[in-house]
Amino acid sequence: MTRHIRAFLSEVAYVIDFLSKYNPYSRVDPLVLFTGSLVFTVAASFARSLEALVIPLFYSLALLAAAKPGLSKIARVMAPILVLGLASSTPLLFTSTGNVESLASLQASPSGEGFKAFALLLARVVVSPLPLIASLMYAGWFTVSSRLKRLPLLGGVVRLVDLMAALTPRIARYLASVLLGRESRTVKPSLLQSWRGLASSIGETILYSGSYAEKVHLAITARSIGEMRVGQEIRFTWADIAYIATLATLLALEAMVLV
Amino acid sequence: MPLLELQGVWYKYPGSLDYALRDVSLVVEEAKVYVVAGPNGAGKTTLLLVMAGLLEPEKGRVLFRGKPLKEQLPGARRHIGLLFQNPEHMLFNPVVYDEIAYVPRQLYTSEEYVRRAVEEAAEMVGLKHELLMRPTHMLSYGEKKLVALASILSYKPRLLLLDEPYTNLSRDYVEKINNIIRRHVEEGGSAVIVCHECLDSIRGLHVERLYMESGRIRPLSQ
Numbered sequence: 309m310t311r312h313i314r315a316f317l318s319e320v321a322y323v324i325d326f327l328s329k330y331n332p333y334s335r336v337d338p339l340v341l342f343t344g345s346l347v348f349t350v351a352a353s354f355a356r357s358l359e360a361l362v363i364p365l366f367y368s369l370a371l372l373a374a375a376k377p378g379l380s381k382i383a384r385v386m387a388p389i390l391v392l393g394l395a396s397s398t399p400l401l402f403t404s405t406g407n408v409e410s411l412a413s414l415q416a417s418p419s420g421e422g423f424k425a426f427a428l429l430l431a432r433v434v435v436s437p438l439p440l441i442a443s444l445m446y447a448g449w450f451t452v453s454s455r456l457k458r459l460p461l462l463g464g465v466v467r468l469v470d471l472m473a474a475l476t477p478r479i480a481r482y483l484a485s486v487l488l489g490r491e492s493r494t495v496k497p498s499l500l501q502s503w504r505g506l507a508s509s510i511g512e513t514i515l516y517s518g519s520y521a522e523k524v525h526l527a528i529t530a531r532s533i534g535e536m537r538v539g540q541e542i543r544f545t546w547a548d549i550a551y552i553a554t555l556a557t558l559l560a561l562e563a564m565v566l567v
Numbered sequence: 568m569p570l571l572e573l574q575g576v577w578y579k580y581p582g583s584l585d586y587a588l589r590d591v592s593l594v595v596e597e598a599k600v601y602v603v604a605g606p607n608g609a610g611k612t613t614l615l616l617v618m619a620g621l622l623e624p625e626k627g628r629v630l631f632r633g634k635p636l637k638e639q640l641p642g643a644r645r646h647i648g649l650l651f652q653n654p655e656h657m658l659f660n661p662v663v664y665d666e667i668a669y670v671p672r673q674l675y676t677s678e679e680y681v682r683r684a685v686e687e688a689a690e691m692v693g694l695k696h697e698l699l700m701r702p703t704h705m706l707s708y709g710e711k712k713l714v715a716l717a718s719i720l721s722y723k724p725r726l727l728l729l730d731e732p733y734t735n736l737s738r739d740y741v742e743k744i745n746n747i748i749r750r751h752v753e754e755g756g757s758a759v760i761v762c763h764e765c766l767d768s769i770r771g772l773h774v775e776r777l778y779m780e781s782g783r784i785r786p787l788s789q
């Protein structure tokens with residue numbers, strides 16, 4: 309069991325690290341890109357029909373085509389979201405109206421209405437985070453945050469997210485290594501033993517992450533002179549203008565579908 | 568005027584009963600190397616954290632170029648490079664390149680300058696080019712140490728504070744670090760090196776030797 313948990317932990321660490329890298333070569337201003345993607349994410353999460361998801365999906369695919377992260381990376385990031393979507397939408401399949409009012413509204417076999425509701429919810433859960441994820445795959449969180457940090461109100465929150473993005477993968481890997489250390493000294497494996505081991509490893513990791521966070525915070529402070537200056541000059545290139553124009557067109561289309 | 572000066576510094580960790588630094592005074596001149604030896608728990612790491620302005624002394628003063636260091640932060644950090652004892656505590660960026668670029672990105676507005684600074688620092692510590700895009704957790708301990716060192720060399724600080732720089736490095740890398748320190752001093756920089764068993768490693772460097780025990784520091788006569 310600990311083997312699967314270790315695999316899961318390193319997967320989480322991998323995905324967060326991958327999404328938070330810094331891409332100095334982003335052609336579109338990261339702030340503009342991020343805001344545009346946020347709008348699509350919000351629009352998609354309010355979608356009441358499958359058609360309303362087409363444009364956010366198209367937008368995300370276009371961004372992914374530009375980012376070229378490779379199919380396996382996309383799959384690794386999207387897999388947990390797909391699982392989440394399936395878990396939340398599957399019950400809808402077994403209703404006659406597409407609504408779960410109470411347990412009594414569930415039936416034994418799927419219905420047509422149920423299937424429609426299932427497909428819409430699943431598509432919504434999968435598609436709505438996609439624009440944001442695609443923009444992070446393209447630009448990377450640290451690229452975006454280096455711009456966001458300069459905004460007056462958001463600054464503090466963004467710094468906090470930065471610290472989380474830096475710490476979470478490292479703490480997850482630490483927990484994985486503690487589990488490995490325990491496994492290497494487990495002579496007689498048993499299920500109870502491994503649950504107990506997991507619980508105490510998590511406890512140990514929580515203690516560790518406190519002092520670790522303190523040290524990394526020192527390390528960040530030691531090398532913090534001021535704000536990031538790279539990319540600071542606002543430079544609206546042709547890429548920005550093309551991006552904003554496309555964004556506006558797509559948004560207008562999306563508004564027409566939604567209304 | 569000395570680059571950095573500690574005057575009667577006392578420091579106690581919050582919640583601890585004992586002082587980690589007791590009445591420590593130290594003058595760091597330009598273009599000089601200081602080596603502080605001493606047993607585990609002597610207060611060497613604490614000393615460097617105070618010198619970098621990361622811990623604030625309970626009593627006493629820390630002066631950078633004659634004025635209180637505290638009043639010159641965070642600007643003065645540009646002139647101070649601290650290598651942590653455990654490189655894993657220093658690496659907080661996703662890949663090696665970002666780690667080394669962290670300070671240059673605060674100093675320069677063009678990625679082109681940043682790239683040059685990163686490549687120069689990587690070359691100085693002998694970091695292979697193909698490691699630059701590697702996630703920092705996918706490195707050996709010694710490689711992490713080199714990345715951590717490159718991440719402070721990339722902005723050419725005047726004062727290097729090196730906490731156990733030689734541990735876990737093979738002999739050729741020890742020589743490489745000594746060459747970096749030699750060049751740093753030739754260019755007018757200073758360094759404070761902290762280590763317990765480095766008599767062998769620092770051979771060939773011209774250094775001022777100090778000894779630390781139970782939070783107190785004293786010069787070590789040859």
Ligand SMILES: Nc1ncnc2c1ncn2[C@@H]1O[C@H](COP(=O)(O)OP(=O)(O)OP(=O)(O)O)[C@@H](O)[C@H]1O
Pocket residue numbers: 580581583587605606607608609610611612613614652763
């Ligand atoms: N975060 C902390 N909280 C409380 N006490 C601490 C903390 N860090 C260190 N100490 C204590 O302060 C004293 C000095 O520690 P310091 O880390 O400076 O020693 P050191 O000389 O660097 O040792 P080593 O050679 O083992 O690295 C020790 O007694 C240690 O137990």
Ligand SMILES: [Mg+2]
Pocket residue numbers: 611612613652730
């Ligand atoms: Mg120490």
